[in-house]
Amino acid sequence: MNLKSMITGLSRRGFLGSVASFAGVSTLGASLPGRALAADDNVIKIGFLAPLTGAVAAWGKPGLDGCQIWAEWVNKAGGINIDGTAHTVEFVSYDNEYDPAKARTGATKLIREDGVKFIMMLGGDTWPGVMPVAEQTGMLFSTLLPSDLSPDTTTLIAPAEVHPVYNVTGVEWLAENKPELKTAVMCAQDDALGLPSVATYLAAFEAAGIEMLDEPLLFDPATTDFAPVVTRLMSGNPDIICLDTCYSDYVHPICEQLFQQGYKGQIISCTADFYDQMIEKTSKEFMEGFIFQFPDFDDPAMEAEGINFKHANAFYAEYAKRFPGQWGAVSWEYAAVMDLWKAAAETAGSTEPDAVLTAMLDDGKGMHAFGEADWWGKDLFGIDHALVGNWPVVVIEDGKAHVKALKSIPAWYDKHGELLKKYMSDYGQMWNQRT
Amino acid sequence: MFDLLAQTVLNACYSASYISLVAVGLVLIFGVMGIVNFAHGELFMVGAYVVVALYSNYDIPYVLVAAIGLVFVGCIGLLMERTMFRPLRDNPLGGLVASIGFLMILQALASITFGVRMAFVPPVTQDVIEFTDKIRLPLQRLYVILAAVGFLTALWLFLTRTRFGWALRASAQDPEAAALQGISITQTAKIAMFIGAALAGVAGVLTAPLISVNPHMGHSVIIAAFIVVIVGGVGSLEGAVVASIAYAFVHTFVTTFFDGVIADITGLLLMLLVLIVKPTGLFGTADRA
Numbered sequence: 001m002n003l004k005s006m007i008t009g010l011s012r013r014g015f016l017g018s019v020a021s022f023a024g025v026s027t028l029g030a031s032l033p034g035r036a037l038a039a040d041d042n043v044i045k046i047g048f049l050a051p052l053t054g055a056v057a058a059w060g061k062p063g064l065d066g067c068q069i070w071a072e073w074v075n076k077a078g079g080i081n082i083d084g085t086a087h088t089v090e091f092v093s094y095d096n097e098y099d100p101a102k103a104r105t106g107a108t109k110l111i112r113e114d115g116v117k118f119i120m121m122l123g124g125d126t127w128p129g130v131m132p133v134a135e136q137t138g139m140l141f142s143t144l145l146p147s148d149l150s151p152d153t154t155t156l157i158a159p160a161e162v163h164p165v166y167n168v169t170g171v172e173w174l175a176e177n178k179p180e181l182k183t184a185v186m187c188a189q190d191d192a193l194g195l196p197s198v199a200t201y202l203a204a205f206e207a208a209g210i211e212m213l214d215e216p217l218l219f220d221p222a223t224t225d226f227a228p229v230v231t232r233l234m235s236g237n238p239d240i241i242c243l244d245t246c247y248s249d250y251v252h253p254i255c256e257q258l259f260q261q262g263y264k265g266q267i268i269s270c271t272a273d274f275y276d277q278m279i280e281k282t283s284k285e286f287m288e289g290f291i292f293q294f295p296d297f298d299d300p301a302m303e304a305e306g307i308n309f310k311h312a313n314a315f316y317a318e319y320a321k322r323f324p325g326q327w328g329a330v331s332w333e334y335a336a337v338m339d340l341w342k343a344a345a346e347t348a349g350s351t352e353p354d355a356v357l358t359a360m361l362d363d364g365k366g367m368h369a370f371g372e373a374d375w376w377g378k379d380l381f382g383i384d385h386a387l388v389g390n391w392p393v394v395v396i397e398d399g400k401a402h403v404k405a406l407k408s409i410p411a412w413y414d415k416h417g418e419l420l421k422k423y424m425s426d427y428g429q430m431w432n433q434r435t
Numbered sequence: 436m437f438d439l440l441a442q443t444v445l446n447a448c449y450s451a452s453y454i455s456l457v458a459v460g461l462v463l464i465f466g467v468m469g470i471v472n473f474a475h476g477e478l479f480m481v482g483a484y485v486v487v488a489l490y491s492n493y494d495i496p497y498v499l500v501a502a503i504g505l506v507f508v509g510c511i512g513l514l515m516e517r518t519m520f521r522p523l524r525d526n527p528l529g530g531l532v533a534s535i536g537f538l539m540i541l542q543a544l545a546s547i548t549f550g551v552r553m554a555f556v557p558p559v560t561q562d563v564i565e566f567t568d569k570i571r572l573p574l575q576r577l578y579v580i581l582a583a584v585g586f587l588t589a590l591w592l593f594l595t596r597t598r599f600g601w602a603l604r605a606s607a608q609d610p611e612a613a614a615l616q617g618i619s620i621t622q623t624a625k626i627a628m629f630i631g632a633a634l635a636g637v638a639g640v641l642t643a644p645l646i647s648v649n650p651h652m653g654h655s656v657i658i659a660a661f662i663v664v665i666v667g668g669v670g671s672l673e674g675a676v677v678a679s680i681a682y683a684f685v686h687t688f689v690t691t692f693f694d695g696v697i698a699d700i701t702g703l704l705l706m707l708l709v710l711i712v713k714p715t716g717l718f719g720t721a722d723r724a
Contacts (some may be wrong), residue, residue, distance in 0.1 A: 053551050058553070223655070231446060256558075
């Protein structure tokens, strides 16, 4: 059957003209301010520069939602006290769509037009776009991904999430509690988030005496059908299947495939966002014992002594009321960063970036959401700008996530740090290897 | 090893099924209208969101949702033909750019309506055909395979046994001669656009319970479809089907026995190889390239 095309000729000039117009319109749209400027001196503006749309929006938008609740609560309680004067806090968001160029535009706009005092980011692929702005302006930035840190990132901090180092706690707990599980395989998306996590899990499994049956199976982030990946993972009959730091868009179909292809072993993963949906797509029995790293904040353990995130259970309830079914790994993290920033700004009596950073890093300790922690990271990141302490190990039991333990990352690192550095080097993830 | 091979073949059959539905629609639109429809992946996405809207949210029976999805996305195709491609009929580059704009509109509408996060679609069935302990075919995936065979057979019969089908092929081969015979170019363009869009939509409907439904899901599908169209021969429906099967088997086997990143590279190398050895594609001819 032959269908002949009716394409007419195109001139090179016409093609270039159309593409240029398209690019121009796109750029203009991206640079338009997201909201009107305000001029109240008693308002502290905080920038929120993260993906709010696009494939990675799940690690941006829920964080902004959590910050709005945080701001309302803080403002209602009297705001932020700077040198005896109460200030309200307001978030100014910019959707960087996880695009480095848009992140740079956003950072410039937030600093120059909005006058923000601090900018929170997801980081990752977008940080290289923003780094020159940070160097030029001295603005204080935060990232959820400490792999952005290097000796040159002097105004970047990673105060909430020590991804992927905290994944060692899940493997350590697994080895202690299920010593009969001796073999593992792993899959991961081949990107800036997946690879350092692969290195971390490999170190954690080796430290725990768990044998890897195969090389980590990498897949392209554009993958939609995970049946071949799962077939390969299951082919060696492993005791444990590790899903690394896969995005929830991958964790769900992978788990569904594991269920459909008859897997009955242990699953461990960095995240399990919307695990209730995974249970509905598989079964409660299949998901029983699933280990991951991000607790629901309605867990009683989140109100225990030593937990620094204020009113975690109430925060979860409010979040669930406003955004039903949307709770995820990052819903609390940006708010937790703001707790640290607020404390540091009040201590410093200033909102200026350098003063806040100095107050934050003073004495080398900080109040992380999950307990007191150390500013750490010189070994892995070349700078002590990651706040590292305890991290929860979460297990799904009877269809609900439960915090089973809070385990110390520094304690693990003291014993197995060289192993982690070896695997990070093997995967080109040490700060001096990254480009 | 036999188990692994057999399971991989089943996986490849599923993959070939939905890719061929998308690719054949893309070829049909290009062949008849000369438009490279960059929004074709988003038509696939819209089909998946029809499932979210009606099956997930309102419990409407899945088979009925599939029919609604097919017609709805087909109508979006008609809308595209009327508002974009017909006014730009003599300007293929304009049509291409317009389709990119429409792609963004569809993504934005999906984000605004359903949110940016992955949407939940409950399983249609959890039943699995167990050939052995290690060779299993979930019924949901079998549905996709059977539906693809059914739709492509129906399309074949339509194009070869009906007056509309003959008209479509005639106007694609020589639009001026077809017009002299009284065949309406506008009418055939509408039919091609409806069928092409509907095939992408129904592929989205069928796979929605098996993949992550999000506003950007069309991206990866359209890349695979473009590779398939180029390998099969631009404008060739048989080529699209054969290339879909070839691409799916190569990609699935390489993913299983090596890894997914190497599989992507292999898919692109396959395309490169075909372009070097036979630049018109497996089933293409020089006048269609």
